[in-house]
Amino acid sequence: MAIFYALVARGAVVLSEFTATSTNASSIAKQILEKLPGNDSDSHVSYSQDRYIFHVKRTDGLTVLCMADETAGRNIPFAFLDDIHQRFVRTYGRAIHSAQAYSMNDEFSRVLSQQMEYYSNDPNADRMSRIKGEMSQVRNVMIENIDQVLHRGERLELLVDKTENMQGNTFRFRKQARRYRSVMWWRNVKLTIALILVLSVIVYIAMAYVCHGLSLPSCFK
Secondary structure, eight states, X not given: OOEEEEXXXXXXXXXXXXXXXXXXXXXXXXXXXXXXXXXXXXXXXXXXXXXXXXEEEEETTEEEEEEEEGGGTTHHHHHHHHHHHHHHHHHHGGGGGGOOTTTTHHHHHHHHHHHHHHHHHOHHHHHHHHHHTTSHHHHTOXXXXXXXXXXXXXXXXXXXXXXXXXXXXXXXXHHHHHHHHHHHHHHHHHHHHHHHHHHHHHHHHHHHHHTTSTTOTTTOO
16 A cells, blocks of 8 residues: 555644555654644645555645555655545535544544555556646655654654555455456456357358358258
């Protein structure tokens, strides 16, 4: 899975979050929220730690954050953040400005889970992210080390359960294997039908030759 964790927050107030693996990313994400500039100006920033990157999108006072593997690049995570921001605003509207912490979590965490799965595994997500990735603000995002946003002594070690990551990779492999078997099955079915049709035509031509005509007159008197 490319994206392991995501949250939606108003300032430092987390309204919804979801994690796809055992990790302390939530603690680090909340520290990042507290250290972000207090103004409501729109921004796109990324902070790296080990081989993971926290991507942050702030728009109209609403912050959407995700933690992704560094191999995911920038386009997919920021396309995911843009999608989540639009869905959250469309779902809750003005209620966002007065909502209590985690008041949207029961409902929206399912959306986070579904979209994380989509942007991590669906090939169409990569194509869409390439289109959205043409935005200049994504191309210009600088990836800083997380130590630059957290003061010395505050840094938390990022812990990610590699076993669950391996299980996720195994799940994707099995899913791809099932898809491949399905494609091969349909290909074999089509090939079998084509062979039957070809053999039928050959048999008919042979019978027409033996029976002296296309209507097989001498064979069916």
